[in-house]
Amino acid sequence: MxxxxxxxxxxxxxxxxxxxxxxxxxxxxxxxxxxxxxxxYFIIIASVSDPNLVAQGDILFLPRRMTLEGYKYLLSMGNLWTGYGNTILYTLAGTLIMLAVNLPVAYALSRKDLVGRKFFTLFFVFPMFFSGGLIPTFIIVNNYFHLLDTFTVMVLPFSVITYYIIVARTFFQNNLPAELWEAAQIDGCGNLRYFFQVVLPLSKAIIAVIALWAAVGHWNSYFNALIYLRTGEKYPLQLVMRNILINNEVVATQMTGSAAAEMNKKVNLIKYGAIVVSSLPIMTMYPFVQKYFNQGVMIGAVKG
Amino acid sequence: MRGYHGIGLWQRIRRNAGLYLLMLPAIIIFICFTYLPMYGIVIAFKDFRPAAGILGSRWAGFKYFTKYFSSYMFGNTIRNTLVISLYTILVTFPLPIVIALMCNQMNAKRFKKFYQVSTYLPHFISTVVMCGMIVLFLSPSNGVLPKLMSLIGVKMGDLMGMPRAFSSIYAWTEVWQHVGWDSIMYIAALSAVDPQLYEAAVVDGANKWQKILYIDLPLLIPTAIVLFILRSGSVMSVGFEKVYLLQNDLNLSSSEIISTYVYKMGLKSSQYSYSAAIGLFNNVVNFVLLLTVNTIANKMGNTSLF
Incomplete structure (x- = not known):
């Protein structure tokens, strides 16, 4: 044209x-x-190549003398798989809680006839600017709610995310015509029923966006676990990964005589493999769901 | 709103009782775990002992603030925080604009899509894995970056052990990980350009370069200014997670920032009140910065956080 x-x-x-x-x-x-x-790409080829060649810098573009030793060792690392299982649990529960907590608030705040709308908006936005900080929060969680080292602390206390509320509120404001609520009201439909039976089914796009953000956030986070967890069996994947990658605990647990030298060569092989294994779910899922992520950023960019 | 005139306030509240019920869970969680800790800040002015609790601990006035301001870590942590933060803002800022402009010029649909997906991808790597990759790649004995650099004849030392390399490592890996993702906003802004503008420019004999310079760039500048101002509001809050993971004994002199120091003082050596005082100081500076910046952003464009 x-x-x-x-x-x-x-x-x-x-x-x-x-x-x-x-x-x-x-x-x-x-x-x-x-x-x-x-x-x-390098991480992937280094995870299946002879560690000696990788160390010499001979593996740059293609894998050579392929080996699955690293992955075999990873299979035997109990703590990695415990961490994997824990992260799946935290991610599922945490994402569901975030949806259940943030979407209703976003809807309520999107309604112009909510008495006290300004006050509640400020209530939810203010912590973006000012917070208690690490230590006071830790003391409240630990000394007053006794949540240290529990499953709950990983999924509940920090589940209200102001940014999600703002994005979802903008979506509701722009996509749900006021006439719809008025019509439902005439038919005798209350707020709660309207939210669950009309609003949610019409908002699949924003539910997908928030769910994906929350899931990626939970999968990738280590901060809360670092602060609030104490026992290894409860560690999420990222904390186990930190012990493997940064604290070199692969070596530490294997330091026995001549095996140590042999082990040392394999350590990096194991690290490369661990990176692949821990990132695989998100990286393989991402290209298929990326449009939802983009949509979310754009909804959030339009100020409501 | 007009339809509700003449109805009492109480009735208006009651009519929407369901809405308050919808907000209730989040309000309870926020009061318990976000607003109560704000009250907990008072321990910065007390000698907090866990056994005595927040209320029962003795007042200590500004003792812990003075302690921080007079310690040698004060200048050190603030300088490191500012250096890392400003450096990162400066280098991560322009590239997303370039990426968006490039995307906008691509006519090959499939390649454009591939370009976007691959530049967004690093954004989804976790901080832990990212830091693990940095340490592995920079290792002087068997890291891939020293090997690649030696192909073009450059010798690299142990960058992770050099204090003066720390801020560069931090900032440029941020660039690698997030510039693609940060370009989304600009790409969205560019998609709003009226195609007639381009057509008119072509009729006037403009080439692609001129179209970027005289149509696209001016369009992005307001967005860019507002984003830049907002970013600089968070200058005192460099991410704890990445800095903490990249720290080691050798680079600590330039990698100890306020938040990592707060963590170590508070949770590692249990100096709760001292650590809370440093945290509060940091929060107040942040708050003032954000308010200032928000006001400026408000005046420049009509975008603000409020």
């Missing part, structure tokens, strides 16, 4: 300048894709 509106000579072909522009554009873009993807 646009092409027809243009003068004849512009339709024939690009100018030379534009051709050069395109060449530069795509070259730079390809380089950026390589920079973005290569580190992740």
């Amino acid at each position: 646009t092409a027809q509106a243009l003068p004849m000579k512009k339709r024939v072909g690009k100018t030379r300048g534009d051709q050069i522009f395109d060449i530069i554009l795509y070259t730079v873009a390809v380089l950026m894709v390589i920079v973005a993807l290569y580190p992740m």
Whole structure:
């Protein structure tokens, strides 16, 4: 359509300048894709190649002398799989709680006829600007609610997320016409029934966005576990990963005589493998659900 | 609202009782775990003993603030926090704009999609894995980056052990991980350009470069300014998670920031009141910064957080 509106000579072909522009554009873009993807690609090939070759720097572009030793060892690491299981539990429970807690607030705040709307909005937004800080929060959670080292502390206390509320509220404001509520009211439908039977079924897009954000957040977080958990059996995957990757606990537990030297070579192989195993669920899921993430950012960008 | 005129306040509240019920769980959670800790801040002015509780502990005035202000860690932690933070803001800021402009110029639909997906992807790596990758890649004995650099004849030392390399490592890995993702806002803004503008520009003989310079860039500048101002409001709150994981004994002199110091003082050596005082100081500075910045952003454009 646009092409027809243009003068004849512009339709024939690009100018030379534009051709050069395109060449530069795509070259730079390809380089950026390589920079973005290569580190992740390297992790994968290093996790299946001979660790000696990796250490010498011989593995840069293709895997060589393939080995599954690293993964075999990972299979035998009980704490990694306990962590995996814990993270799945925390992620499922935590995501459900976040949906159950934040979506209703977002809907209530989206209603213009809510008495005290300004007050409640401020109540939920204020902590974005000022908070008790680490130590007072720790003391309240530990000394007053006795939640240290419990399952609850991983899924409940920090489940109200102001940003999710703002994004969902904007969505409700823009997508639910006021006439719909008025019609439902005339039919004798109360607020609660309206929320559960009309609002939620119409809001699958925003539910998906919040659920995905919450799930990725739970899967990737280690801070709460670091502060509030004490026993290893409750550790989520990320805390186990931190012990493997940063605190080098693979070696520490295996330090016995001559086996230690042999082990040392394998440590990095195990680390590369652990990175692959721990990131796999999110990385494989991401390309299929990325449009929801983008939608969410854009809904959030439009201020309500 | 108009329809409710003439109805009493109490009736208006009662009519929407269900809405308050919907908010109740979140309100309870927020009071318990967000607002109660704000009250707990008073321990910064007390000699907190767990056995005595928050109320029962003795008042200590500004003792712990003075202690922090006069300790050598005061200057150190503030300087490190500011250096890491400002450096990161400066280098992570321009690239998302460039990425968005590039995306906007791509006519090859499938490649554009691939370009977006692959630049967004690092955003989803967890902080722990990211830091593990940094340590592995930079290892002087068998890291892949020193190996790649030696191919082009550059010798790299042990970067993780060099205090002066810390802020660069932090900031540039942030660039790698988040610039693609941060470009989404700009891409959204560009998609709002009226196609007629481009057509008019083409008729006037503009090339692609000129279209970027005179149509796209001016359009993005207001968004960019507001985002930049908002970012600088959080200058005192560098992420604890990544800095803490990248710290080691060798680089500590330039990697100890306020939040990691608060964590170590409070939870590692149980100096609750001292640590709470440092945390409060940091929070107040942050709060003032955010308010200032919000006011500026309000004046510049019509975007604000309130």
